Amino acid sequence: MSLSATTAPPSNVTPPGSEPPRRRGHLLNRLDLKYSPYLYIAPFFLIFGIFGLYPMLRTAWMSLHDWDMIGDNSFIGLDNYVALVKDDYFWNALFNTFGIFALSTIPQLLLALFLANLLNSTLLRAKTFFRLAIFIPNVVSVAAVAIVFGMLFQREFGLINWLLSFVGVDNIDWDGQRWSSWTAIATMVNWRWVGYNTLILLAGMQAIPKDLYEAASIDGAGPWRQFWQITVPMVRPTLIFVVILSTIGGMQLFTEPLLFANGSILGGNQREFQTLAMYMYEKGIENLNTAGYGAAVAWAIFLIIALMSLLNFLLVRRSAK
């Protein structure tokens, strides 16, 4: 039902004596109804258009040029992308990004699924406390997290090496090698995001009808079976959502590895933990004369995200049949 139809009657019943001012009010009223909605949505489209959409399109345009921020630029077609495919540093960054992504996303989601399942039991006490406590890491800024974990993962006096010494592990030079730096960075990511994912999955679990569990229980299914055969399949749409969110975050990882490298954009001496986002920054912002190439890296990241999201979507859908 349209609003303009329902607002018409009041103006019809106005007494004839007060015609001129009413008519003017009527016109204003109609203009208001017809055009003011555009005024209300205008701020979004204006600001987003200038500072969001335009730069994104311009990234595509720049990526087709030998672009120099100082002013020099010439059209070179797909040359940047061809160079990208042959660029060892790009593949290295891709490899690192995927490695850290795997080390963070898989344990993160399993842990979140497990914790959400625990928090979902109806007779649990202190629910709110546990939810708040588990979510707190997400409130702490990435920069703070990276700084604190940077110290925990220190070689000489770090708490983690100290704890490991009890099980007979020698001091690990966490930022010196690929596997160790990946592990340290993935730990920061996991710490920050497990709670968030737990809450999202918990929300999905609470939408599952309780009588499903009761029926399964009467049929003799234990908690473990109920988890795998009721909870996990029923929470699948939420799981897809969470996986896609983690993919987007994982492919854009920047702050943790940057601060772990004490601000070096290269990510370790041998670039052993330089991520795609760091490589984009190196090419597009730190080196102004390769801005076009940086733009190509940005589009590559976007395409990888789109591809990964699609792949995740299909995989999760298929695996659950």
Add this chain to the structure above:
Amino acid sequence: MTSASRRLWRTSPLTYIALVLAALLSIYPFYYMIVIGTRSLDSINDVPPPLTPGGAFGDNFGRVLDNDAANFLTGLMNSVIVSSVVTLSVVLTGSLAGFAFAKLRFRGRNILLLMIVITMMIPTQLGLIPLWGMMQTLDWYGTLYAVTVPFLVSAFGVFMMRQYASQAISDELIEAGRVDGASTFRIYWNIVLPALRPAAAVLGLLTFMETWNSFLWPYAILTPENPTLQVSLSFLSYAYYTDYSQVFAATAVGTLPLVLVFILFGRQIIGGIMEGAVKS
């Protein structure tokens, strides 16, 4: 409840053990930050590591303030300004547009809304390099305009407010306003905005946290002379990587406001996040 279902839902002690462990692990690094930030530099390398806060916070924080490389106070002030302005704007523009999309009829409404939903899926990093160039052209490099203006609106904000407005506000309520002769804007201001308050609060909290914590863009566009808090922290940690007492005192001060906000409004924040998850 039947006895069978009671048995089914009883919580085992193992559940509590696992949850308490998860809670401890979640809180510990934050607690550790406070421990180190309140202890003198030489007690940090103690074995075993210190477990309780000390009394050296004033001393440590004094060194933060004396540290010219980081401009901590400027960063703190800047973060307060930028986060407040962005939050206020995102809530106002989001509720205004959300109201229009939920309750007003206009040509192109559906396609425009679809555009907003699509833009939510594009990562902002995609526009980073040209945006950096634009800021040079506008002469906004190193200024707060650069970290404020592009974030005054949010697609997520518009979408969230629309979802809430279409549920929480009845058409009759708006018609009643019209019958009384109120203009659309008056209806928004006097009827819609108060009704949207719960959702606006959640959006405001989420926006504030996100802006306060954002790093990549401020890091790219601001200078050490005029940083936001997170940028200031990063410079502090590069230059004085051995002085962890100083760095952690600063990190704790920078994190505390958000943790306080979280302790006060945590239920609403969590409620908002969980609700958003179910709807999407």
